[in-house]
Amino acid sequence: MRHARRELWFEVPQRRAYLNITPEVEVFVRESGIIEGLRLVNPMHITAAVYVNDDEQGLIADIDDWLERLAPHEPVAQDRHNNGEDNADAHLKRQLMAPRSCSRSPTAGSTSAPGSRSSTPSSTAADASACCSRRSASSR
Numbered sequence: 188m189r190h191a192r193r194e195l196w197f198e199v200p201q202r203r204a205y206l207n208i209t210p211e212v213e214v215f216v217r218e219s220g221i222i223e224g225l226r227l228v229n230p231m232h233i234t235a236a237v238y239v240n241d242d243e244q245g246l247i248a249d250i251d252d253w254l255e256r257l258a259p260h261e262p263v264a265q266d267r268h269n270n271g272e273d274n275a276d277a278h279l280k281r282q283l284m285a286p287r288s289c290s291r292s293p294t295a296g297s298t299s300a301p302g303s304r305s306s307t308p309s310s311t312a313a314d315a316s317a318c319c320s321r322r323s324a325s326s327r
Contacts, residue, residue, distance in 0.1 A: 191219035194231075202260070203251070203277070207242045234277040236284035254280045 193215045197206055208228070216226055228237045240246065258279035259265075266275030 189221055189224075191215070191221060203254075203280070205247050205251070208237075209242070234274060234281050236281045238284055254283060257283060 195208060195211055197204075199206075212226065212228060230237050240250075258276045260273075260276045263269050263273045263275070266279075268278075269275045
């Protein structure tokens with residue numbers, strides 16, 4: 188069985204950001220030469236999430252508002268595990284976003300298969316972390 192792996196690193200200046208990583212994942216799959224199998228995208232930071240949905244700004248704003256209502260950042264004293272940190276809300280938001288990873292078939296209508304057209308939703312990484320340290324989404 189053939190496999191390939193690449194790490195994508197993202198640093199964002201904001202407390203939370205939504206990044207469409209579909210183009211990077213599609214280039215990786217195309218360059219790997221693998222045309223059948225599964226594509227696993229796994230966030231390697233505990234407060235990051237990967238989800239599949241439309242890359243539509245209104246939807247992303249609604250998701251962001253919804254997350255903030257369910258797990259507000261402030262007041263930070265409300266969260267019991269904020270001992271020396273202020274990112275308890277990021278851990279809760281990540282729990283709400285999605286499973287720990289997303290798997291997709293590279294041949295299920297994506298542009299990763301030679302000559303096909305994209306008809307699948309975009310894969311987007313959401314970084315809900317409170318700090319701006321390095322994050323990675325690892326593609327296998």
